[in-house]
Amino acid sequence: MKKKQSEWRYRNPDKVKQHSTYRNKHKKHEISISEWRSCKSYFQQCCAYCGLHASEHYRLRKGVKQKIDLHRDHVDHNGSNRIDNCIPACMNCNSSKYNKRLFDWFNVGNKNYSIERAEKILTWLYIDWKVNMT
Template sequence: MNKKTCSVCLTEKDFEHFYKQVKRKKNGESYVYLRPDCKTCCKQKSTTWIKNNKVQFKKNLKRYKDKPELKEMQRKYNEKWRGSGGLRKWHINNKERLKIYSLKRNNKNHEITVDEWIACKNYFNYSCAYCGLSEKEHRIKFRQDLHKEHVKHNGANNLSNCVPACKTCNSSKQNSSLLRWYIEKEFFNFESLKKINQWLLHDYKQFIRNKNKGI
């Protein structure tokens, strides 16, 4: 008789309606373990927990996504997907979404001069303000210069909200707040955080004053 009673809804259902897992006894013998609650009740329980614990769920999901083996698996999948024409097909089938994204990105472009950008990179030793990857290493790894990063996602587009960032940090941070995102990173450095805040609060102004004086 391949039936089991759910511990939550108390309904008798076939084994296929329960999640299963292969486990091992102390003697090494393997066996199939069926959850006491059926798939439907399990999903409802999970949905309710996520709804009531959104912050913790996001932390758990982020911790899972940050696993090196998962990142490597995702990288290989993305390469295969792009190589098979998946990205091109997505662009063709999502033209409206791309237009909306493009408009948003245009509103997020920094309006700073070449000299201001050079001063900003020089202040951070031509390295990512977050992880410290140098621009030279960045060019070798990503074949591009460091990015102009909006520290505050919806903040100003001028020098008061701009630091150099590598492609990885720029993509990872997205619209997260600086402290909440940065403090969870393995490369978090208090001195780097202090330097970023010093630049955003005070030091960028010195360059603007000097520029206005023609220095």
């Protein structure tokens, strides 16, 4: 796997640079611990997209299953790095969405899509983050 990845990086330096620039732009979140806790609590400690509970969120590293926290996903990748543009996402949803616009990715064609989740995400982004942070 690493050999294929190295070969791809060698053949695609422009894409590697574009990805690095993208990652560095959004690397730092301006979210306090209490804001992040409030956000996760609002979504019942679950991925806002698929509903995976944080207690079930693991990754394999060197063959060992490790429990990890939900990711802080930028809903709009050109938006702020603050809580008004952030929701909890599992590693799979976060990776799958990458830098796509929210409803270009999270729509009826997405296996995890539900109107209830979409409405909850929008309510958080436009109304409830303000209520929960005061």
